Amino acid sequence: MKNQASSELSLPSTAVGAQTPKKSEKRRSVFWNIRSDIPNSLYYLMVSFSIVIPLFAWSLLTYGGFVDRLFMPTPGSVLMRGFELIQNGEIFQDIMASLSRVAWGFLLSAALSIPLGLLIGSFKTMEGLFAPILGLMRYMPAAAFIPLIILWVGLDEPAKIVIIFLGSFFYNVLMVSDAVKFVPSDLLKVSYTLGASRWDVFSKVILPATLPNIIDTLRVNIAGAWNFVVVAELVAASSGLGYRILQAQRFLKTDEIFVGIIVIGLIGLGIDFLFKLLFRLVVPWAIDKA
């Protein structure tokens, strides 16, 4: 077993050794260029490493027999399990259940936090009224409210939506109110000299000026909401990806846990992509030219 390991590990090390003399030429290497472009080929090589190396390590550990397959399944078995779950359609039910919870919780959170954030960012009075209490509540972890939520709201769907709401609401408010402060004050001043009333400045200047930041805020914070759906489903649920993972653990189906986690990650990536797309469509003027 040990021999096998050393022979496999020695392979990459010689490959690196062969490359070093080439790099030590007079010209400075582009590899450690600070904040500047590198050739596309090098960039995509690094991208492929970021996928291949973890996959290689995983394969090595599992196929090489270094870990018990009960604790860590092989990539092949995870893939197989994934196909099975897709074929019998179970995974789609879980995805839909989790997605709808996030959608409701986060929509509710956005619908209340965006106006509140805009108010706090625009008016010192509103900042005084809301900022201290919201600042305190932000430091209370949403997960710590779960027992209270179960007592107050119960174990059903509303409880999960409340958890997701609490997990994203305070950060949304904070970041939206900050976005207002990034609007240059000269932009507001010039609007007054063009005849704008306070309401005009709020609705026709502050609102459109902060829209790119609002979309970005939602993109960042929906990642948190997506995490909380799993937490909520771990507590009490009979469907959803979190529930699927918990069930799989009970029956020691490690491969299914892996499938669940990977699907959660991929959906998160998809949501992120959708928000970036939304940004390009809604506020094309805010895309950097560079």
Next chain:
Amino acid sequence: MFNILSNQLLAMTSIPELEINNLNKSFPTKDGELLVLENINMKVYKNEFACIVGASGCGKSTLLNIIAGLNQQTSGEILLEGRPVNGPGADRGMVFQNYTLYPWLTVAENIEFGLKLKGISSSERKERVDHYIEIVGLSKFAKSLPKTLSGGMKQRTAIARALANEPDILLMDEPFGALDAQTKGVLQEFMLQVWKQTQKTILMITHDVEEAVFLAQRIYVLSSRPGRIKAEVDIPLGVDRDFSVKRTELFQLVKQEVLDLLREETLKVISQEIS
């Protein structure tokens, strides 16, 4: 043309478009009240191009902000066509040093912004936007977003936006301060043309003496800390000027006179800072 000019000169001697009487401004600080503007008295006549020059930190921007109604004076009055100024309004257009275009609106939409606020009909809006976009020479860029424009084009758009509102007076706070020297020179000439074409009353702030002498009919020199009107200088260069006037002896003389006045102030500030 000659008629217009003589009318202009006639107007200058009669009606003050803007009148500032005994204006003071102080800010509260932890060491007590800090006086930034002291006993400011000045007039800007109809169709006149006036400049305020002063060393940095003399309170000239504060003064312009007070005239625009964005800031409140501690005492004294500001009269626009005889009416006291109270708060900001579309009758005083303003152009800032920093680019203040709405980045989500095109050039034409930026110029249209104030007209929409006024509730002007869409056909008249289009007419006015077309007119002023023509004056600043940006017709080809009507549908461009500000991020695609150069600094000089941005300022021309900002000027057109302020003019399209047809204010009684145009206030400009170092409008060319952020531009490179070449663009600045071209825009100064452009500004003279715009002034002659639109016959606007303009009050501009700058620390660039050459710019002030080139553009203005009258210069107010502001002293430093607190800002007072140190001198009022009439610029005897006539109304029709172009770039070549900068090479004349008269121009150089006037420029030197204003520079000397300012130099005293700058030296005063520096000696204050050292002590």
